[in-house]
Amino acid sequence: MYCMAEKTDFIDILYDSLNNKQEWFNKERLPQMLEAYRLVFTCVKNLNELFVEKSLIEADPYKLDRRISDIVVPDTNIFPEPETSVVLGTRLSEYETMLDFICTYLVFSVENISFSRIKLLLEFNAVFSWENLVANSTSPNTRALATIVMNAKNSSNNVAISMINDSVEKCASALASINSMLRELADFQKELYKGKLRKDILAHPEFNAQNALTSPENELSEIKRVYVKVFGKKNFVSEYIAEIISEDQGAQKDKRREMLLKKLAIVSKVSKKETKQIDVHEMLMSAVYSLGAISPILEQLHSKLAENFDLLFAKKKSFFNSLGALLKRMFGLPEKERTCLVTIKNAKTGISEQTKINVNSVLGDIERKSHLYLLISSKGSEYKKIESASEDTALIFLNKQVSECQQFYSLINALDEHFKKYVDIMYRNKIKGLKIDLTSLRNAIINVNKKRGDYVSNKEEIEQMKKLGIKDDV
Numbered sequence: 001m002y003c004m005a006e007k008t009d010f011i012d013i014l015y016d017s018l019n020n021k022q023e024w025f026n027k028e029r030l031p032q033m034l035e036a037y038r039l040v041f042t043c044v045k046n047l048n049e050l051f052v053e054k055s056l057i058e059a060d061p062y063k064l065d066r067r068i069s070d071i072v073v074p075d076t077n078i079f080p081e082p083e084t085s086v087v088l089g090t091r092l093s094e095y096e097t098m099l100d101f102i103c104t105y106l107v108f109s110v111e112n113i114s115f116s117r118i119k120l121l122l123e124f125n126a127v128f129s130w131e132n133l134v135a136n137s138t139s140p141n142t143r144a145l146a147t148i149v150m151n152a153k154n155s156s157n158n159v160a161i162s163m164i165n166d167s168v169e170k171c172a173s174a175l176a177s178i179n180s181m182l183r184e185l186a187d188f189q190k191e192l193y194k195g196k197l198r199k200d201i202l203a204h205p206e207f208n209a210q211n212a213l214t215s216p217e218n219e220l221s222e223i224k225r226v227y228v229k230v231f232g233k234k235n236f237v238s239e240y241i242a243e244i245i246s247e248d249q250g251a252q253k254d255k256r257r258e259m260l261l262k263k264l265a266i267v268s269k270v271s272k273k274e275t276k277q278i279d280v281h282e283m284l285m286s287a288v289y290s291l292g293a294i295s296p297i298l299e300q301l302h303s304k305l306a307e308n309f310d311l312l313f314a315k316k317k318s319f320f321n322s323l324g325a326l327l328k329r330m331f332g333l334p335e336k337e338r339t340c341l342v343t344i345k346n347a348k349t350g351i352s353e354q355t356k357i358n359v360n361s362v363l364g365d366i367e368r369k370s371h372l373y374l375l376i377s378s379k380g381s382e383y384k385k386i387e388s389a390s391e392d393t394a395l396i397f398l399n400k401q402v403s404e405c406q407q408f409y410s411l412i413n414a415l416d417e418h419f420k421k422y423v424d425i426m427y428r429n430k431i432k433g434l435k436i437d438l439t440s441l442r443n444a445i446i447n448v449n450k451k452r453g454d455y456v457s458n459k460e461e462i463e464q465m466k467k468l469g470i471k472d473d474v
Helices: 004-053 081-104 115-125 140-154 158-202 216-231 238-249 253-264 272-276 280-314 319-330 359-377 381-388 391-422 425-430 435-467
Strands: 339-345 352-358
Touching: 004 081, 004 140, 004 158, 004 253, 004 280, 004 359, 081 140, 081 280, 115 158, 140 158, 158 216, 158 238, 158 253, 216 238, 238 253, 280 359, 280 381, 280 391, 280 425, 280 435, 339 391, 352 359, 359 381, 359 391, 381 391, 391 435
Parallel strands: none
Antiparallel strands: 339 352
16 A cells, blocks of 8 residues: 655655755766866867967868857768868867857856756767777768877977877866766756656646555556646656656655665765865865966957957058058067056055056966966966975965956956047947956956965964864864
C-alpha cells in the first residue's frame, strides 16, 4: 500500500536537494566553467594572432564590426582547400569573438544556461576538435586548423612551437572539462524540470492524488488532465513524466529515489582537516590570475579609443598637414605629438582636475598592460615569475596593477565625455561608445579587489594567530 506521508517526506528532501544543488552550481561549478572558457579564449587569441602574423591565415576585416547578442555557432560547412587562409581566418576569428562574448557577457547561472543554451554551447565547443587535431579529420574546420598548426610549427622557433603545443593541449583539456560540466548541468536541468512538474501539477488543487496513487496508469491520466490546464498545448515530455511515476509508485521506487537523491547530493572532495587550512599564497595567486580577465577589455578599449582619437583630431587635418605628415614619414622625421587637455575627476577627493595627456603614450600604456595581463591569463613565464617571488613582492605587484587599472578607468571615463563634447559635430555619429566596456572594466577591477581583500584579511588573521601561539591547522 502506498503511503502519502512517505511521499511527502521524499518530496521535501527532493526539493531541498534541488535547491542546494542549484546553489552549488551557481557558486562553484559554473564559475569553474567560466574560468575554463577564459583559458580557451586566451589560447585561441594567441594562436589566431600568431597565424595572422605568419600570414598563414588572413585577418578578419569584419572582426570589430560584429555585434553579438547571443551564442552563435560559427560555420562548419566544407569549403575549397585553396580558400583555407580566408575561410579559416574568418571562422577562427568568429570563434574567438564568440569566446570573448561568452566570457564577458554570458551569465553563468542555472537560470540562464537552459537546455537550449547547453545545446548551443556543446555545438560551439565542437566547431574545432582540439583533442583530435589531425589533417584527415572528418571536420572541415579541424582539418584546416590542423594544417595551419603544422605549418606554423614548421616556420617557428622552439619558444613559439612550445606556445602552440601548450595552447592546443589547454584548449583540448579545458573544453573536455567544459563539456563534462555542461552534460552534468543538462542532467540537473532535467531533474529541476521534473521538480517543477511536481510543484505545478502534482501539487495542483485539481490534481486527484488519492485516485492517482492507486496505479501508475491512473497517475499518468491525472497528470495529463492537469497538464493541459496548467501548460495548455506546450510539449508534453512523456519520458520525464514516466520517471516521476516510477519514483512515486514503480516496482523499484525506493532504489530510484535513493539514486536520485544520491545524484543530487553535494560531495565535498576535501577532508575536514583540509578545509580548515587556508593556502594564502594560492589566494594571492588567484587574485593575480584574475587580472587576466582585464586583458580583452583593455584591448577592446584600446581599439575604440584609437578610433575616437582619430575622430578628435580629424578636424585639424588639411591638405598641407597631410602632406607634411607624409614627408616626415618619408624622411624618418618624428611626427608632432597628439595631446589633449582632459578633465579627470579624482575618485577619492571628488575634485575634477584638468590633465594634459599624450595620446600615443596613453594608447601604448593600455596596449602594454593588456599584453601583460594576457601573459598572466595563460599562466606563462610572467605568471610563473610572480608565483615564484615572495608574497610581499607579489602583493606589491598586485596593488600596483589595481591602482593603475583604476587610473585607466578614471581616464577613459573622462575621455568618453571628452570625445562627446569635442569631436567635430560632423564626426560624432562615428564615435565608439565606451560605457559597456567601462562597466566590464569596473566589474573586473572589483573582482580583483575582492580576491586581494580576501588574501589580506586571511593573511592578517594567520599572522595574528601566530603571535598568539596558535598553530596554522588549529
